[in-house]
Amino acid sequence: MFAQTSIINPFPIPVWIHLVEAEQAARINEAALKLVAEAKAAMPPMPPTQQWQTPNDLQTRPELEELNGLVEVATRGILTQLGVEYGSFMITGCWANILPKGSQPHPRHTHPNNYLSGVYYVQVPKGGEGIVFHDPKPQTNVIAPRVRAPNAFNSRQATLPVQPGMLVMFPSWLAHSVPGHDGERDRVSVSFNVMFTQFAEELSKPRWTFEAPSLEDGEQGS
Numbered sequence: 001m002f003a004q005t006s007i008i009n010p011f012p013i014p015v016w017i018h019l020v021e022a023e024q025a026a027r028i029n030e031a032a033l034k035l036v037a038e039a040k041a042a043m044p045p046m047p048p049t050q051q052w053q054t055p056n057d058l059q060t061r062p063e064l065e066e067l068n069g070l071v072e073v074a075t076r077g078i079l080t081q082l083g084v085e086y087g088s089f090m091i092t093g094c095w096a097n098i099l100p101k102g103s104q105p106h107p108r109h110t111h112p113n114n115y116l117s118g119v120y121y122v123q124v125p126k127g128g129e130g131i132v133f134h135d136p137k138p139q140t141n142v143i144a145p146r147v148r149a150p151n152a153f154n155s156r157q158a159t160l161p162v163q164p165g166m167l168v169m170f171p172s173w174l175a176h177s178v179p180g181h182d183g184e185r186d187r188v189s190v191s192f193n194v195m196f197t198q199f200a201e202e203l204s205k206p207r208w209t210f211e212a213p214s215l216e217d218g219e220q221g222s
């Protein structure tokens, strides 16, 4: 018999969840809803079930300074936890997503050219409490037996329940989607991307050190 069995998870995919303190979340949510109302007033008329996004430079708006600050604190914590070297980072884009009652699903997508992405939840009516993450290993579906009960090892997607005041962050390459929304009020979230500020200058250079081969033993390079 086995004296012991264990399992390792060698390439885990992290999704970081931060819950903002209630008072601060209330302030941020109020500011975000005001920005959304302003943005809607500037939009052309839309069908009532049309999901829409605000302009994507909300990180420059003073009204969202408090949220930006939280994203920066969370990012520093994540980069420290990941143990990666970095000089500085910046929020490269930030926008609100509005899903009215009856809106279609927000299809599966990634956020290219960034390192971390995230969503802060402003207003989550009943029926809109999920974000779905998709397995980034397509080959796992080659053999897909029926399962007795879904778990992290036999599922190709994972739904994270969300709530107002929750800040969720994940690698930008991790595909995600949002189901259609049928709650009574708009589902409102603020998405953002984070990237190293001077990626090419600081981080894109080869990670290995060049050393000229020694030809003393008569070998010739090919």
Ligand SMILES: [Fe+2]
Pocket (backbone or CB within 6 Å): 109, 110, 111, 176, 191
């Ligand atoms: Fe997204």
